Amino acid sequence: MRRRGSADTRPAPPGQVIGLDRVTKVHRTGTVAVTALDDVSLTVPCGAFLAVMGPSGSGKSTLLQVAAGLDTPTSGTVTVGGTDISRLDEARRTVLRRDRIGFVFQGYNLLPALTVEQNVTLPLRLAGRAPDREWIRVLVDRTGLDGVLHRRPAELSGGQQQRVAIVRALAARPDIVFADEPTGALDVRSSGDVLTLLRQIVDELGQTIVMVTHDPAAAARSHEALIMADGRIVDVIREPDASTLAARLTSLGGR
Numbered sequence: 417m418r419r420r421g422s423a424d425t426r427p428a429p430p431g432q433v434i435g436l437d438r439v440t441k442v443h444r445t446g447t448v449a450v451t452a453l454d455d456v457s458l459t460v461p462c463g464a465f466l467a468v469m470g471p472s473g474s475g476k477s478t479l480l481q482v483a484a485g486l487d488t489p490t491s492g493t494v495t496v497g498g499t500d501i502s503r504l505d506e507a508r509r510t511v512l513r514r515d516r517i518g519f520v521f522q523g524y525n526l527l528p529a530l531t532v533e534q535n536v537t538l539p540l541r542l543a544g545r546a547p548d549r550e551w552i553r554v555l556v557d558r559t560g561l562d563g564v565l566h567r568r569p570a571e572l573s574g575g576q577q578q579r580v581a582i583v584r585a586l587a588a589r590p591d592i593v594f595a596d597e598p599t600g601a602l603d604v605r606s607s608g609d610v611l612t613l614l615r616q617i618v619d620e621l622g623q624t625i626v627m628v629t630h631d632p633a634a635a636a637r638s639h640e641a642l643i644m645a646d647g648r649i650v651d652v653i654r655e656p657d658a659s660t661l662a663a664r665l666t667s668l669g670g671r
């Protein structure tokens with residue numbers, strides 16, 4: 417990840433997956449306007465594992481939503497693989513998200529009536545694409561899910577359910593995976609397993625991941641932690657360790 421100064425409008429470097437250029441997002445509720453992102457510029461290169469941290473209300477979720485094309489910026493541009501998604505209508509953004517972006521959420525979002533295998537391949541089938549069986553086999557082997565493919569989510573531990581969600585996110589070979597508090601519902605051990613898996617996916621499969629987390633121990637598994645406060649990126653810590661991150665968050669009044 418490279419943070420670009422607000423006056424820096426150079427073209428995106430090659431190998432960039434996501435680019436935000438002078439992005440501002442104002443949420444309006446009635447007469448109240450909240451600036452959730454304030455002139456944010458950044459690039460996420462291929463193969464990066466980036467953590468986003470910051471106090472509550474600092475703009476982390478908004479950054480993820482805007483970067484992933486789930487929401488539109490009030491001003492500025494967002495590019496995904498060179499495509500300016502700010503200029504796409506909702507239908508085209510939906511297709512771009514479906515084809516190029518994977519999502520992992522705290523709550524797993526698995527369909528309870530479907531087996532693990534059906535959950536993993538559902539988004540592809542809905543998109544009318546044939547699942548790449550060989551690739552899915554690689555993912556299932558990596559995640560240790562081969563013995564549970566025919567179980568339903570309720571028959572799995574939380575850590576296993578999150579691993580299913582990770583395989584589902586990777587099944588379409590997305591350009592980037594956005595993970596929003598992926599370990600927020602897990603105990604320490606399952607959380608550690610999921611984070612080890614995410615790091616392996618980056619290091620060994622070349623996947624790009626952006627992860628929002630409150631947990632310094634989780635962010636310490638990333639290549640870089642981006643620290644937000646008041647809608648701005650106020651710090652970027654390379655190869656972060658948990659105690660440095662915790663101290664930085666405390667200095668900002670967060671946890």
Ligand SMILES: Nc1ncnc2c1ncn2[C@@H]1O[C@H](COP(=O)(O)OP(=O)(O)OP(=O)(O)O)[C@@H](O)[C@H]1O
Nearest residue numbers: 443444445450452471472473474475476477478479
């Ligand atoms: N849909 C919305 N409508 C109005 N205000 C919003 C909306 N979404 C976010 N906000 C406001 O924008 C600011 C940034 O919110 P955001 O959810 O991005 O922060 P966050 O860092 O993810 O917080 P948390 O850690 O608590 O999830 C906050 O002041 C929040 O109240």
